[in-house]
Amino acid sequence: LPGTPSKVPGALTMEKLTAYQDVTTYNNFYEFGTDKADPARRAGSLKTRPWTVVVEGEVRKPGTYDIETLLKLASMEERIYRLRCVEGWSMVIPWVGYSLNELIRRVEPTGNAKYVEFHTLADKAQMPGLNSRVLLWPYVEGLRLDEAMHPLTLLAFGLYGEVLPNQNGAPLRLVVPWKYGFKSGKSIVKIRFTDKQPNTAWNVSAPHEYGFYSNVNPTVDHPRWSQATERRIGEDGLFTRKRPTLMFNGYEAQVGQLYAGMDLKKFY
Amino acid sequence: MNAQRALLHPAAKPLLFVLCLLPFAQLLGGAVAGTLGANPAEALIRSTGDWTLRLLCLTLAVTPVRHATGWHGLARFRRLLGLFTFFYGVLHLLCYAWFDMGFYLDDIARDIAKRPFILVGFAALVLMLPLAATSFNRAIKALGAARWQALHRAVYAVAGLALLHFFWMRSGKNDYAEVAVYALIVGMLLGARAWRAWRRRTAAAQPA
Numbered sequence: 001l002p003g004t005p006s007k008v009p010g011a012l013t014m015e016k017l018t019a020y021q022d023v024t025t026y027n028n029f030y031e032f033g034t035d036k037a038d039p040a041r042r043a044g045s046l047k048t049r050p051w052t053v054v055v056e057g058e059v060r061k062p063g064t065y066d067i068e069t070l071l072k073l074a075s076m077e078e079r080i081y082r083l084r085c086v087e088g089w090s091m092v093i094p095w096v097g098y099s100l101n102e103l104i105r106r107v108e109p110t111g112n113a114k115y116v117e118f119h120t121l122a123d124k125a126q127m128p129g130l131n132s133r134v135l136l137w138p139y140v141e142g143l144r145l146d147e148a149m150h151p152l153t154l155l156a157f158g159l160y161g162e163v164l165p166n167q168n169g170a171p172l173r174l175v176v177p178w179k180y181g182f183k184s185g186k187s188i189v190k191i192r193f194t195d196k197q198p199n200t201a202w203n204v205s206a207p208h209e210y211g212f213y214s215n216v217n218p219t220v221d222h223p224r225w226s227q228a229t230e231r232r233i234g235e236d237g238l239f240t241r242k243r244p245t246l247m248f249n250g251y252e253a254q255v256g257q258l259y260a261g262m263d264l265k266k267f268y
Numbered sequence: 269m270n271a272q273r274a275l276l277h278p279a280a281k282p283l284l285f286v287l288c289l290l291p292f293a294q295l296l297g298g299a300v301a302g303t304l305g306a307n308p309a310e311a312l313i314r315s316t317g318d319w320t321l322r323l324l325c326l327t328l329a330v331t332p333v334r335h336a337t338g339w340h341g342l343a344r345f346r347r348l349l350g351l352f353t354f355f356y357g358v359l360h361l362l363c364y365a366w367f368d369m370g371f372y373l374d375d376i377a378r379d380i381a382k383r384p385f386i387l388v389g390f391a392a393l394v395l396m397l398p399l400a401a402t403s404f405n406r407a408i409k410a411l412g413a414a415r416w417q418a419l420h421r422a423v424y425a426v427a428g429l430a431l432l433h434f435f436w437m438r439s440g441k442n443d444y445a446e447v448a449v450y451a452l453i454v455g456m457l458l459g460a461r462a463w464r465a466w467r468r469r470t471a472a473a474q475p476a
Contacts, residue, residue: 026306034443037305089307134442205442224385224440233306238299241370 001158003076003096008151010254011079018091020160022234027167028085029186030134031120031127038129039167045126046187048171057193058113061106067171071157074102078161079154079175084216084249086180088242090230095175096158101149109145109193116148117141117198118174119190135201141185142198142212143176144258152177152254178251180214211268215259216249220268275341284345288352291319292359309367316360317389321434323353324427325453332460347403350423354400357393385436392429395422427454 005012029039032046051067065073076096084090104116122138124130130137147153154175157164164170169186176184182202192198202210209223218228229242236242248255259267274280295315298304304311327349334342364386369376380386399420402408408416431454435447 022306034441036307089310132443132445206440209440221382222440224383224437226379226382231307231309238309238312238367239370241372242368 001076001096001163002161003078003158006077006079008077008079008099010152010251011077011081013080013082013092013250015080015082015092016235017080017094018232019234023091023093023159024165024167026233028087028181029129029167029169030132031122031129031137031139031187032167033129034132034134040165042128043166043170045128046121046166046170047126048166048187051171051189053172053188054190055103055107055192056190057117058110058195059193060108060110063107065103070103070155070172073106074098076157081152081154081175081177082249083175083177083181084230084245086182086210086214086222086227088225088227088230089233090245090249091233094160095154095156096161097154097156097172097175099151100153100155100174101151103155103191104145104149107193112195113145113193115194115196115198116143116145117190117192117194118143118185118188119192120185121187121189135205138189139185139201140198141174141183142200143183145193146258147176147255150255150258152251178216178248178255180216182210183214213259213264213267215264215268216245217247217264217268218245219247220265271337271339272341275339275344280341281344281348284348288323288348288355291315292356309363312367313360313363316356316363317434320353320356320360321430321450323349323356324423324430325450325457327353328423328427328454328457332457332464335464336460351400351403354393354396357396361390361393385433388429388436389433392426392433395426395429399423399426424458427458 025040026036027039028036029043032039032042049067053065053067053070054063055065056062075098077098078094078096080092080094082090083093118141120139120141121127122130143153154177155172156169156175157172159165159168164173169184169188172188173186174184174188183200197212200210200212202214203212216227221227227245230245231242246252295304295312299308299312302308327346330342330346330349334340365371365376369379380390399422402411402416402419411419431447431451434450435444438444438447
C-alpha cells in the first residue's frame with residue numbers, strides 16, 4: 001500500500017523506526033486476548049473483506065462505506081508517528097493513510113455534531129477475546145469533533161508500506177498520535193457523530209484511571225504508575241534509563257491550542 | 269509406599285533445587301540471547317513476579333498435602349521452597365528497581381511511597397525477610413519451636429499482601445482471571461489448614 005510522504009506539519013518524525021517485527025508482534029488488541037502476543041497469534045481469524053463502515057448520527061450524508069471506496073477516498077500518505085502506550089512504552093511507526101477530516105468533510109457533520117464515536121468490530125466468531133469480560137464490547141472510542149478534524153488524526157490502512165496486518169487493526173484504524181494508544185480504535189465498523197461525549201470503553205470500565213481525553217501527559221500519572229518516562233521498544237535496552245515522555249507525545253506545537261484554557265489534570 | 273520412598277530419596281532434594289532454578293536459568297538465558305520479546309524488561313519483571321507467586325503457593329501446599337496424603341517426606345522440601353519464594357521475590361524487586369527505575373534510589377523510594385500496589389508488594393517482601401533469615405536450624409533452636417512457628421505464620425500475611433499486589437496491578441486492565449486462579453489456590457490451602465485446626469479444637473473440646 002504505497003503512500004507519498006505527508007506534508008502535514010509534525011507528520012514525519014525523523015526518529016528511528018521501531019522494527020516491523022516488534023510493531024506487529026507486541027500489540028494490545030483485547031478482542032484477540034489480553035496478552036500482547038495474542039493478537040499476532042490469533043488475529044488470523046479476522047476477515048477483512050468484505051468490510052463496510054457505517055457512518056451515522058449528526059451528519060447530512062450518513063451511509064455505509066465499502067472498504068474499497070474508503071481506500072480510494074483520498075490520496076494515501078506515509079506518516080511517521082510516535083505511539084505512546086498508556087502502559088509506559090513507545091514505538092515509532094510509519095503508517096499509511098489519510099487525515100480523518102477527508103472523510104468527515106464528505107459526510108458533512110451538522111451543527112449538533114460535537115463528538116465522534118468509533119466502534120471496533122465485535123464478532124465472537126472471529127474474535128476469541130470477546131469471551132472475556134475485561135471490557136464491554138464493542139470497543140468504543142471517541143474524540144471531540146475538533147480533535148477528529150485535526151490534520152494529524154489519521155485514518156490508517158497500512159504500515160511499513162503494506163496493508164495493515166490484522167493484529168494492528170486491519171482493514172482500517174484510527175491513529176491519534178498525541179493521545180495514549182488505546183484512544184486509537186482498531187478494525188473500525190462504525191463512526192457515529194453525536195452531541196454528547198461518548199462513553200468510551202476504558203473510561204466506562206475504570207473511570208478513575210482512564211479519562212475521556214487521555215492526552216499523553218508526563219505530569220498526570222496513572223494511579224498505579226508514573227507517566228513521566230517511557231521505554232522505546234527495541235531501542236532502550238534493559239540497562240538504559242527510560243526516556244522522558246513529552247507533553248502531547250511531542251505534538252504540543254500542533255495540538256496544544258485544542259486544549260487552551262483546559263485544566264488537563266481534571267480533563268485527563 | 270513408593271511415593272514416600274521417592275520423597276526420601278537422597279537425590280530428591282537436589283533435584284527440586286535444580287527444578288526451582290530452571291525458571292531463573294530460562295529468564296537469564298532469554299535476556300542474554302535477546303529472546304524475551306519486544307519488551308524484555310516487562311517480561312523479566314512479570315515472570316519473576318509470577319514465579320514468586322507460584323513458589324509461594326507450592327510452599328503453602330506442603331503441609332496441607334502432607335496431611336491429606338500422609339506423605340510426610342514432603343516436609344523436607346518446605347524450607348527449600350520457601351527460600352526459593354524469597355529468592356524470586358528479591359529478583360522481582362531487583363528487576364523492577366533496575367530495569368524500570370534504573371536503580372535511582374530516590375525515584376524508587378518515591379515510587380514505593382506513591383503507589384499502593386508497589387507498596388503492598390514491597391511490604392510482602394519485607395515481611396518475608398525475617399522468615400528467610402530464621403530458616404536455618406540454629407535459628408529454630410534459638411527461637412524455640414513455638415515462637416519460631418508463630419513467627420512463620422506471617423507467611424499467611426505475605427500471601428494476602430502478594431495477592432493484593434497482583435490484584436491491584438491487574439485492576440489497571442480489569443483483568444482478574446489469573447488473579448482469581450491464585451486467590452482460589454491460596455484460599456483452598458488456607459481453608460484446609462483452618463478446617464484442620466477447627467476440627468482438632470472441637471475434638472479436643474469433646475469430653476473423653
